[in-house]
Amino acid sequence: MKTTYFWTAMAAVCISLSACEQDLIPQPNLTPTDTYTNHPNHVRYQQYLDDYVQFNRLPGAVLLLKKSNESVWAGAAGFSNLEHQTPVKTTTPFRAGSISKTFVATLIMLLKEQGKLGLDDKLVDLLPKVKGKIPQSDQISLRHLLSHTSGIFDPVNEDTYYQLNMVNNPAQRASMSADDILQRYVYGRALAFNPGERYSYSNTNYLLLGQIIEKTEGKTLQTVLDERINQPLGLKSTYIDKRVDNNVARGYADFYANNQLMDVTALDRADGDGAYGGLVSTATDLFRFSEALFGGKLVSAATLKEMMTPFPVRQGESIYGLGIDQWPSTVLGTGYGHNGSLIGAEANVFYFPDQQATFVILTNYGSGSRKDFLEEVLVNR
Amino acid sequence: MKLLFKCVLLAGCLSTPLVRAQDLHPRHNRSGLPLTVTVFSESISLPTISKMQKGGVGIKIGTELYYRNRPGSQVFQAVSLGYYHHPRVQNGLFLNSELGYRKYFGGLYADATIGGGAMLLQPMAPSYVRNETGGYQKASSHQIKFMPSLGLGAGYRFRNNTAIFTHYEVFGEMPFSYAVLPHQALHLGARLNFNK
Numbered sequence: 001m002k003t004t005y006f007w008t009a010m011a012a013v014c015i016s017l018s019a020c021e022q023d024l025i026p027q028p029n030l031t032p033t034d035t036y037t038n039h040p041n042h043v044r045y046q047q048y049l050d051d052y053v054q055f056n057r058l059p060g061a062v063l064l065l066k067k068s069n070e071s072v073w074a075g076a077a078g079f080s081n082l083e084h085q086t087p088v089k090t091t092t093p094f095r096a097g098s099i100s101k102t103f104v105a106t107l108i109m110l111l112k113e114q115g116k117l118g119l120d121d122k123l124v125d126l127l128p129k130v131k132g133k134i135p136q137s138d139q140i141s142l143r144h145l146l147s148h149t150s151g152i153f154d155p156v157n158e159d160t161y162y163q164l165n166m167v168n169n170p171a172q173r174a175s176m177s178a179d180d181i182l183q184r185y186v187y188g189r190a191l192a193f194n195p196g197e198r199y200s201y202s203n204t205n206y207l208l209l210g211q212i213i214e215k216t217e218g219k220t221l222q223t224v225l226d227e228r229i230n231q232p233l234g235l236k237s238t239y240i241d242k243r244v245d246n247n248v249a250r251g252y253a254d255f256y257a258n259n260q261l262m263d264v265t266a267l268d269r270a271d272g273d274g275a276y277g278g279l280v281s282t283a284t285d286l287f288r289f290s291e292a293l294f295g296g297k298l299v300s301a302a303t304l305k306e307m308m309t310p311f312p313v314r315q316g317e318s319i320y321g322l323g324i325d326q327w328p329s330t331v332l333g334t335g336y337g338h339n340g341s342l343i344g345a346e347a348n349v350f351y352f353p354d355q356q357a358t359f360v361i362l363t364n365y366g367s368g369s370r371k372d373f374l375e376e377v378l379v380n381r
Numbered sequence: 382m383k384l385l386f387k388c389v390l391l392a393g394c395l396s397t398p399l400v401r402a403q404d405l406h407p408r409h410n411r412s413g414l415p416l417t418v419t420v421f422s423e424s425i426s427l428p429t430i431s432k433m434q435k436g437g438v439g440i441k442i443g444t445e446l447y448y449r450n451r452p453g454s455q456v457f458q459a460v461s462l463g464y465y466h467h468p469r470v471q472n473g474l475f476l477n478s479e480l481g482y483r484k485y486f487g488g489l490y491a492d493a494t495i496g497g498g499a500m501l502l503q504p505m506a507p508s509y510v511r512n513e514t515g516g517y518q519k520a521s522s523h524q525i526k527f528m529p530s531l532g533l534g535a536g537y538r539f540r541n542n543t544a545i546f547t548h549y550e551v552f553g554e555m556p557f558s559y560a561v562l563p564h565q566a567l568h569l570g571a572r573l574n575f576n577k
Contacts, residue, residue: 161427257556
C-alpha cells in the first residue's frame with residue numbers, strides 16, 4: 001500500500017513538473033524599413049530571394065546586391081521572429097558570426113598603419129600573460145593570428161566538451177570572459193603545428209586579437225570599433241559587445257533532426273562571442289563596410305593588398321588572407337570577404353573585383369543553405 | 382497529456398518482453414520486489430569526472446526483477462520512472478529498463494547496467510513547424526526521445542537486504558542533429574525491501 005502511494009505521488013510530481021512553461025520570447029519593436037521597390041530589377045531579385053528562402057526552408061533572410069551598372073538593391077523575406085510572426089525587414093539586424101573577424105582584422109591593420117602594432121610583433125610581447133600557457137608564443141606573430149596559421153587550439157570547433165558545456169548551460173558560457181575561455185579551454189594545449197607551417201581556422205586567434213586591440217588602445221573593443229569604423233562610416237546598427245536587443249533576428253536550427261526549427265538564440269548569444277563571432281549588423285551596414293574596405297576608404301591600398309593575400313604556408317594551401325577569406329567562382333572570379341556561421345545564423349559578405357559586384361546575405365538559420373543563384377544574379381552579361 | 386501517455390506506453394512496450402522473461406525464468410528475490418529510489422545530478426556532457434558541469438537534478442524510482450539471485454552475484458532487470466529538471470534548458474520524464482549484473486564482496490558490491498527507455502522531453506526553447514502555406518506555427522512543447530543508457534555503480538548491502546549505493550550513468554537523447562545528445566548523471570540512492 002505504501003508503495004502504491006509512493007508511486008502515485010511520484011507520478012503526480014512528474015506530470016506537474018513536466019508542465020513547466022517554455023521560454024517567453026520577447027517581441028521585437030517595429031523598425032522602419034528601407035524600400036527598394038523602385039529598383040529596375042526589384043521583382044526579379046525579390047523572386048530569387050523568395051525562391052532561396054522557400055527552397056532552403058529558411059525562417060527568414062535579407063539579400064543585398066550591388067552590381068557595377070546598378071544602384072544597390074536589398075530585399076527581405078520570411079520571419080525574423082517566428083513566435084511573433086515578425087516579418088524580416090531590410091533593416092533587421094542579424095548575427096554575423098565570423099564576419100566579426102574582418103572588422104577585427106581591419107582594426108588591427110589601422111593600428112599597424114598608425115605604428116602602434118607591427119605584423120611581425122610576437123604574441124608573447126603583445127600579451128605577456130600567455131607566456132608559458134600558449135606554446136611557442138615567442139614565435140607566433142600578429143600575422144600568424146590574423147591568417148589562422150598560428151596552430152593555436154580552437155575549442156569552438158574542435159572541443160566536444162566546450163560545445164556540450166555550451167548546450168548544458170548557455171547562460172554560463174555567455175557570461176564567460178575571453179580570459180575565462182583561454183584559461184579553461186586553450187591554455188596548456190599543444191599547438192597543432194609550428195607557427196606558419198599550415199593553415200587551420202581557429203577562433204582563438206581572433207579572441208587573442210580582440211585582447212591585443214583592447215590592451216593597445218586601453219579601451220573596450222566596442223569603443224575602438226565605434227571610433228574607428230562605425231562612426232566614420234555611419235554604421236548605426238553594428239556592434240560587437242553583448243547587449244539585449246530584441247530586434248535582432250532570432251536564430252533557428254533543426255536541433256533535434258525532426259524537421260522542426262528550434263529557437264537557438266540562447267546558444268547563438270553564447271557561441272557568437274566578442275572578437276571572433278559577436279558581431280551584430282544589418283545588410284546595409286555590412287555593405288557600407290565592405291564598400292569602404294575594398295574601396296580603400298578604411299585602409300591604404302598597400303594594407304588592403306596585404307589583407308587580401310593568403311599567407312604562404314609551408315604545407316598545404318590557404319586562401320585566407322588577413323581577416324579576409326575568398327569565395328572562388330569560375331563565373332564571377334574570386335570574391336573577397338567573409339562568411340559567418342552560428343548554430344542559428346548564417347551570414348556572407350563578398351566583393352567580386354572582376355564584376356565590381358557585392359552581395360550580402362543574412363539568414364537566421366544555421367544549418368546551411370544553397371546559394372548557387374548568386375552567380376546567376378551577379379554576373380554582368 | 383496525450384504525449385505523456387504515449388511515452389509511458391512506448392516505454393512499457395519496450396520493457397514488456399523483459400518483464401515477461403523475468404516471469405518465465407528468473408527467480409524472485411525471497412523478500413519480494415525492492416523499491417529503488419535515487420536522487421541524481423544531471424548534465425549534458427560526454428562521460429567525464431574531472432570536467433563535470435553543473436546541470437540539472439532529478440529523481441528516479443524503480444524496482445528490480447532477478448534473472449539470477451545468488452549470495453555472491455545477481456543478474457537483474459531494473460525498471461524505473463524518473464524525472465529531471467535542467468534549468469533553462471530542458472525537463473525530462475522517462476521510463477526505462479536496464480539489464481544489470483551485480484557482484485558482491487561481503488556487504489560491498491559493484492554493478493554495471495545497460496538499457497534503454499523512452500523520454501518525454503520538454504526543451505525550454507520553443508520549436509516551430511512549417512505549414513502547407515510556407516508559414517510557421519508553434520510545435521508541441523514536448524518530444525518523445527529514445528534514451529539509451531549505460532551505468533556503473535557501487536554500494537553496500539545491509540543484513541536486512543536494504544542497500545545504499547552510488548551509480549554513475551551515461552544516457553542519451555535520440556534522435557539529435559549529431560546522432561545522440563549525451564548526458565551524464567551521478568545518482569545517490571537506496572534500495573528498500575518492504576514486503577518481507
